[in-house]
Amino acid sequence: MREGVRIGFVPTMGALHEGHRALIRAARLRCDALVVSIFVNPKQFGPQEDLVKYPRPISQDRALCRKEGVDVCFEPTVEAMYPSGFQTMVTLPMIARRWEGEVRPHHFTGVATVVTKLFGIVRPRIALFGQKDFQQSALVRQLAKDLNLGVEIVVCPTVREADGLAMSSRNIYLSPDDRIRAATLYKSLQAGAEVIRRGVTDGETVRSAMVRVIKNEPAVTIDYLAVCDPTTLDPLSSVTRQAVLLGAVRIGATRLIDNILVSAKQARRSFE
Amino acid sequence: MREGVRIGFVPTMGALHEGHRALIRAARLRCDALVVSIFVNPKQFGPQEDLVKYPRPISQDRALCRKEGVDVCFEPTVEAMYPSGFQTMVTLPMIARRWEGEVRPHHFTGVATVVTKLFGIVRPRIALFGQKDFQQSALVRQLAKDLNLGVEIVVCPTVREADGLAMSSRNIYLSPDDRIRAATLYKSLQAGAEVIRRGVTDGETVRSAMVRVIKNEPAVTIDYLAVCDPTTLDPLSSVTRQAVLLGAVRIGATRLIDNILVSAKQARRSFE
Numbered sequence: 074m075r076e077g078v079r080i081g082f083v084p085t086m087g088a089l090h091e092g093h094r095a096l097i098r099a100a101r102l103r104c105d106a107l108v109v110s111i112f113v114n115p116k117q118f119g120p121q122e123d124l125v126k127y128p129r130p131i132s133q134d135r136a137l138c139r140k141e142g143v144d145v146c147f148e149p150t151v152e153a154m155y156p157s158g159f160q161t162m163v164t165l166p167m168i169a170r171r172w173e174g175e176v177r178p179h180h181f182t183g184v185a186t187v188v189t190k191l192f193g194i195v196r197p198r199i200a201l202f203g204q205k206d207f208q209q210s211a212l213v214r215q216l217a218k219d220l221n222l223g224v225e226i227v228v229c230p231t232v233r234e235a236d237g238l239a240m241s242s243r244n245i246y247l248s249p250d251d252r253i254r255a256a257t258l259y260k261s262l263q264a265g266a267e268v269i270r271r272g273v274t275d276g277e278t279v280r281s282a283m284v285r286v287i288k289n290e291p292a293v294t295i296d297y298l299a300v301c302d303p304t305t306l307d308p309l310s311s312v313t314r315q316a317v318l319l320g321a322v323r324i325g326a327t328r329l330i331d332n333i334l335v336s337a338k339q340a341r342r343s344f345e
Numbered sequence: 346m347r348e349g350v351r352i353g354f355v356p357t358m359g360a361l362h363e364g365h366r367a368l369i370r371a372a373r374l375r376c377d378a379l380v381v382s383i384f385v386n387p388k389q390f391g392p393q394e395d396l397v398k399y400p401r402p403i404s405q406d407r408a409l410c411r412k413e414g415v416d417v418c419f420e421p422t423v424e425a426m427y428p429s430g431f432q433t434m435v436t437l438p439m440i441a442r443r444w445e446g447e448v449r450p451h452h453f454t455g456v457a458t459v460v461t462k463l464f465g466i467v468r469p470r471i472a473l474f475g476q477k478d479f480q481q482s483a484l485v486r487q488l489a490k491d492l493n494l495g496v497e498i499v500v501c502p503t504v505r506e507a508d509g510l511a512m513s514s515r516n517i518y519l520s521p522d523d524r525i526r527a528a529t530l531y532k533s534l535q536a537g538a539e540v541i542r543r544g545v546t547d548g549e550t551v552r553s554a555m556v557r558v559i560k561n562e563p564a565v566t567i568d569y570l571a572v573c574d575p576t577t578l579d580p581l582s583s584v585t586r587q588a589v590l591l592g593a594v595r596i597g598a599t600r601l602i603d604n605i606l607v608s609a610k611q612a613r614r615s616f617e
Contacts, residue, residue: 160439161457161491167432185433186492189461193493219433220458221465 079104082197082224084188087111088128088242089137092232096201097141099229108195109138110147112154117183128242147195154190163189165219168212171306172319173330176296184209185216192222200224205231205239207317207332208306231331233259239331246327250292255329257293258322261286262333265300265318272338276300276309279318287322296321296328303334314340351376354469354496356460359383360400360514361409364504368473369413371501380467381410382419384426389455400514419467426462435461437491440484443578444591445602448568456481457488464494472496477503477511479589479604480578503603505531511603518599522564527601529565530594533558534605537572537590544610548572548581551590559594568593568600575606586612 081104083096093109100107111134118124131148138146162182168174169181192200200217202210210228217224232240237259238252247255265283273279283298300309303317314337321330353376355368361383372379383406390396403420410418434454440446441453464472472489474482482500489496504512509531510524519527537555545551555570572581575589586609593602 158487159491160437161488162436162438163492164434164436165432166434190491190493193495196495215430216433219431219462220435221462223465223468 078106079199080195080197081105081107082191082195082200083107083109084191084200084202085109085111086113086127086242087134088130088245089134090232090240090242092203092205092240094137094141095232096203096229097138097143099227100199100201101142103199103227104197106144107142108145108147108197109143110149110191110195112147112149112187112191114154114183114187115151116155116186117180119177119179122177123243123246128245147191149194154187162186163216163220165212165215168208168215168306171208172297172299172301173208173321176321181209181212185212188213188216189220189222192217192224197224199227201227201229203231204228204334205241205331207303207319211304211306237263239329241329243327243329247324251324251327254290254292254324257287257290258320258329258331259333261298262318262320262331265298266333266335269312269316269335269337274311274313274337276312276316279312279316283318283320292324294323296323312337350378351471352378352380352467352469354380354382354463354467354472356382356384356463356472356474358385358399358514359406360402360517361406362504362512362514364475364477364512366409366413367504368475368501369410369415371499372471372473373414375471375499376469378416379414380417380419380469381415382421382463382467384419384421384459384463386426386455386459387423388427388458389452391449391451394449395515395518400517419463421466426459434458435488435492437484437487440480440487440578443480444569444571444573445480445593448593453481453484457484460485460488461492461494464489464496469496471499473499473501475503476500476606477513477603479575479591483576483578509535511601513601515599515601519596523596523599526562526564526596527599529559529562530592530601530603531605533570534590534592534603537570538605538607541584541588541607541609546584546609548584548588551584551588555590555592559592564596566595568595584609 081100083100113127163185164182174181214226236256238255261283264286265279268279268282279300287295299319301317303315317334319332353372385399435457436454446453486498508528510527533555536558537551540551540554551572559567571591573589575587589606591604
C-alpha cells in the first residue's frame with residue numbers, strides 16, 4: 074500500500090450482474106485504485122451445495138470489469154489461496170449462529186476466512202458488499218472491527234429486477250415458471266415492512282404477514298422469515314426502532330435469500 | 346504504514362527479561378521503526394491459570410524499552426482490544442491440537458486472535474518471537490502465511506540462565522529450591538539431543554532418554570516430553586533430518602516449557 078493511494082475493493086465470486094456493477098461504480102467514486110476479486114471460494118460451500126455448478130463466465134466478467142474501469146481483476150486459484158498445510162479458520166460464533174449460519178453450518182467461517190485473506194493480499198482502504206447478503210455484510214463489518222483490519226466496510230443497496238427479485242448469480246438456476254414465483258420473496262418482505270410502517274410493533278404479527286404471502290404460493294417453501302435487530306441479527310419481539318426483515322425460501326432446487334431494512338413508525342416520526 | 350519505513354514488531358506480555366531484550370535488539374537491526382507491545386492477553390489464559398498473578402512491572406518494562414531505543418511501546422487496555430460485542434476467533438486446529446494446545450485448550454486461539462489483531466494495528470514488516478515458545482512460533486508462522494498477513498516471522502534463539510533454564514516471566518514463581526530443580530528440564534532435552542547426535546534415530550529411544558532425566562528429580566513431574574517434526578509438530582517415530590525436542594514439566598504450582606532443535610547425525614553429515 075502506498076501512502077495516499079486509496080485502494081477500493083469489491084470481492085466477488087464472479088458471474089457479475091447489475092448488483093456487482095453498482096458496487097464497482099460506488100467503489101470507483103471512493104478510491105484511487107479499484108480491485109475486483111473473482112474467486113469461487115470452496116470453503117463457503119457445504120458438501121451438498123452448488124460449488125461445481127456455480128456459474129463461471131470469466132470472459133464476460135473480465136469484460137464487465139474492463140468496461141467499468143477496474144484497475145486490477147484478481148483471480149487467484151484455489152491452490153494459491155489454500156495451499157497444502159492450510160488450516161487457519163476465522164469464526165464469528167454470535168453473528169454466524171442463526172439464519173444462513175444455521176442452514177449452512179460452515180458457510181460463514183469460509184466467508185470470514187477468505188475475506189481476511191483477501192484483505193491481507195489487497196490491503197484496501199474500503200471494501201464494498203451488497204445488502205442482499207445482509208448477514209454476510211454484518212459479519213464482515215464485525216470481523217473488520219474485531220481483527221483491526223483497517224478496512225472501511227460499505228454496504229450498498231440491493232439491485233432488483235423489475236418485479237422486485239434481488240439480483241443474484243443464482244437466479245439463472247430458476248426455470249421460467251419458478252422465475253415468476255421468485256418475486257414472492259420480496260413481496261413477502263414488503264408485506265412485513267408495510268405492517269411496520271402502519272404502526273404495528275409486535276414482531277410475531279409482522280412475521281405472520283410475511284409468512285402469509287409465501288403460503289399463498291405453494292411452489293415456494295420457507296427456510297426462514299424473521300424480524301431482527303440489524304446489528305446483532307437477534308429476533309425482535311418488538312420493533313421500536315430499526316429492523317431488518319430477513320427471508321430465505323426454496324423454489325424447486327434453488328434457494329433464494331433477500332432482506333429489507335425498515336424503520337418503526339415512531340422511529341420515523343422522531344426524525345420528522 | 347509508509348512505503349519504505351520498515352516496521353519491526355516484538356509482541357510481549359511484559360515482565361520483560363533478557364529473552365525479550367534479545368528480540369528487541371535483533372529487531373532493531375532489521376527495521377527502521379521498532380514497536381513493542383505489552384499486553385497480558387486474557388484470551389490466552391485458561392480459567393484456572395495465572396492471569397491475575399501474572400507479573401506486570403510496567404515501569405521497569407518501559408525503562409527497558411526506552412534504554413533499547415524502542416520507538417513505540419504499545420500498551421492497549423483489555424477494553425480497547427476486546428470491546429463489547431467482540432466475537433471473532435482465529436483458530437489453527439492442526440498445529441494447536443497437541444502439546445500446549447492439549448493441556449491449555451483455548452490458549453492458541455487466544456494467541457492467534459491477538460497476534461492477528463496486533464498485526465492489524467501495528468502493520469509490521471517483520472515480527473520477532475522467541476524459540477522458547479516453539480509451538481507458538483510455528484503457529485504464528487502458519488497463521489501469517491494462511492491469512493496473507495504480509496509479516497515475516499523471525500524466531501530468535503532461547504536465552505538461558507547459566508544453568509540452562511530458559512528465561513521466562515514465570516520463573517519468578519519458583520521457590521529457591523524449585524529454581525535449582527528447574528534446570529532439569531533443559532538437562533532432559535540435552536540428553537535427548539545427545540542421543541540423536543550419537544546416531545540414534547528411533548524416536549521412542551530418544552524420548553526415553555529425556556524421561557529418565559526427569560524421573561531422577563522426584564519434585565519435577567512431566568506434562569509431556571516429545572520428539573517432533575519442527576513444522577507439523579507431529580511426533581517422529583524416526584529422526585532422519587531435523588527434530589524439535591519439546592518438554593513441559595510442573596514443579597510445585599509452576600509449569601515450565603522448553604525445547605531444542607537438533608539435526609540427525611546423517612543429516613548433519615550431508616552438510617559437511
